Amino acid sequence: MRSLFFKIFLWFWLGIAVLSAMLVISAAWLRSRSTDQVRWRQRNELTVHLRAQRESGLLDRQGAQSVASDLGTLEQSDSTRDYIFEEGEREVLGQTIPPQIRSILPMFAESSQNGPQLFADGRIGGENVVGPSGRGYTFIVYFPARSAVPRSLLRFLFEDVGSEGVLRLLGVLVAAGFFCYWLARHITRPIDKLRSAARQIADEHLDVRVDPEVLEREDELADLGRDFDRMANRINSLVTAQRQLLIDVSHEFRSPLARLNIALGLARHEANPETFEHLDRIELETNRLNELIGQLLTLARANSGTDLQRKKVFDLGTLVQEVAADSNYEARSRNCTVKFNPGFECMVEGAPEMVRGAVENVVRNAVRHTAEGTEVEIALQCFDDTAKSCAVIHVRDHGPGVPNHELRRIFHPFHRVMDGARPENDGTGLGLAIAERTFQLYGGTVRASNSPEGGLVVTLELPAFDVARTSVD
Ligand SMILES: Nc1ncnc2c1ncn2[C@@H]1O[C@H](COP(=O)(O)OP(=O)(O)OP(=O)(O)O)[C@@H](O)[C@H]1O
Ligand SMILES: [Mg+2]
Numbered sequence: 001m002r003s004l005f006f007k008i009f010l011w012f013w014l015g016i017a018v019l020s021a022m023l024v025i026s027a028a029w030l031r032s033r034s035t036d037q038v039r040w041r042q043r044n045e046l047t048v049h050l051r052a053q054r055e056s057g058l059l060d061r062q063g064a065q066s067v068a069s070d071l072g073t074l075e076q077s078d079s080t081r082d083y084i085f086e087e088g089e090r091e092v093l094g095q096t097i098p099p100q101i102r103s104i105l106p107m108f109a110e111s112s113q114n115g116p117q118l119f120a121d122g123r124i125g126g127e128n129v130v131g132p133s134g135r136g137y138t139f140i141v142y143f144p145a146r147s148a149v150p151r152s153l154l155r156f157l158f159e160d161v162g163s164e165g166v167l168r169l170l171g172v173l174v175a176a177g178f179f180c181y182w183l184a185r186h187i188t189r190p191i192d193k194l195r196s197a198a199r200q201i202a203d204e205h206l207d208v209r210v211d212p213e214v215l216e217r218e219d220e221l222a223d224l225g226r227d228f229d230r231m232a233n234r235i236n237s238l239v240t241a242q243r244q245l246l247i248d249v250s251h252e253f254r255s256p257l258a259r260l261n262i263a264l265g266l267a268r269h270e271a272n273p274e275t276f277e278h279l280d281r282i283e284l285e286t287n288r289l290n291e292l293i294g295q296l297l298t299l300a301r302a303n304s305g306t307d308l309q310r311k312k313v314f315d316l317g318t319l320v321q322e323v324a325a326d327s328n329y330e331a332r333s334r335n336c337t338v339k340f341n342p343g344f345e346c347m348v349e350g351a352p353e354m355v356r357g358a359v360e361n362v363v364r365n366a367v368r369h370t371a372e373g374t375e376v377e378i379a380l381q382c383f384d385d386t387a388k389s390c391a392v393i394h395v396r397d398h399g400p401g402v403p404n405h406e407l408r409r410i411f412h413p414f415h416r417v418m419d420g421a422r423p424e425n426d427g428t429g430l431g432l433a434i435a436e437r438t439f440q441l442y443g444g445t446v447r448a449s450n451s452p453e454g455g456l457v458v459t460l461e462l463p464a465f466d467v468a469r470t471s472v473d
Contacts, residue, residue: 369399
């Protein structure tokens with residue numbers, strides 16, 4: 001069970017349930033013990049009273065012998081010891097008097113109370129009684145210790161806890177259920193909100209902040225929310241500064257590079273044949289630098305989102321067809337072909353030249369990495385679901401693919417896979433980063449996977465523009 005909500009709910013609820021069950025059961029047990037005690041005392045009092053009446057009558061009418069034999073039978077059945085006194089301390093049956101009984105005898109002599117009395121926690125009972133002859137006796141019974149009546153758990157639950165106790169317990173459990181639900185929600189709701197904000201920031205929505213509802217609480221979770229917002233602000237400003245620096249540096253490089261190109265042209269006029277080779281090298285490197293700056297500026301544009309304003313609706317099928325045709329031309333130099341079978345319209349929304357650049361980067365990679373004499377396959381699908389309508393492009397090559405642990409990293413700027421399985425790479429490592437940012441800008445995604453038959457499959461997805469839905473809106 002991973003959910004914190006259920007952990008909090010269940011542990012608190014179970015804790016309350018066990019505690020209240022223990023309370024109800026122990027209260028019922030104590031109640032039943034005291035009821036047993038009261039009943040035992042009442043029974044002893046009744047025994048003393050009945051026996052005193054009966055034996056005093058027997059004594060007066062038939063004498064001590066009959067009383068002794070009658071008491072003998074009674075004592076055998078209930079394990080009591082009975083004493084009968086006349087004129088203070090004279091025991092009528094001639095029995096030895098235990099000190100405990102002797103010590104309470106004076107109390108009876110002084111007592112003016114009628115009826116049975118109990119001493120020593122109910123274990124000794126006695127009564128002053130007057131026989132039919134008019135003679136007064138003190139009758140004392142010594143009872144055995146009270147033994148608890150063993151009872152089955154089920155009987156105890158039915159008789160002592162009873163329906164009232166069970167109802168009370170159920171009431172507490174229902175109330176505890178509501179309370180624990182509220183408590184678990186109170187603790188986990190802000191955590192869910194923090195988690196959702198963290199996830200959005202991880203997806204590069206750097207302007208997302210914690211829900212104000214979390215910040216209004218006056219507890220540690222609100223502090224955590226405030227700290228989270230501070231961190232998000234800091235990350236946002238650092239990333240913005242880094243992107244701005246990239247744009248500024250790229251712009252600053254543009255003018256000296258342009259001047260370098262002019263100087264190169266002039267130098268060529270005055271150069272002699274020996275220096276041509278060096279000038280060619282300078283031109284090549286200048287062109288590479290120019291291209292790198294151009295890509296950096298494209299990445300900065302995709303990151304900044306300025307192209308969002310320039311978006312329009314266009315047919316992705318036509319765009320992919322053009323890219324495939326251009327790339328096919330390039331691929332011929334490696335004896336490869338780029339295959340794409342269009343045939344239907346698939347309208348999407350975005351800045352066409354940016355989307356075109358993104359698709360081109362992916363197809364160019366495929367052409368560059370596919371094995372000689374193989375085919376690069378491009379497929380376009382347009383889904384029009386009620387839940388989600390989207391356009392999906394698959395670009396598949398027959399090259400070495402990318403190690404699984406690098407599949408995410410190839411989308412990081414300047415990341416290139418370096419291993420012996422692939423040719424020397426003179427790219428800048430920006431193509432896929434630009435493709436991913438561009439598609440993200442228009443609500444899409446780009447991901448890579450290795451095909452089980454070998455080669456890399458890059459999947460580009462964009463929300464399809466739903467003409468029907470838009471016109472209804
Ligand atoms: N189809 C592919 N097959 C194998 N590896 C690929 C493929 N596409 C990309 N890669 C790997 O991913 C890395 C990053 O690709 P990316 O397009 O971002 O940069 P690049 O091609 O090296 O340079 P450029 O900026 O010129 O595109 C590449 O260097 C290459 O190692
Ligand atoms: Mg590339």
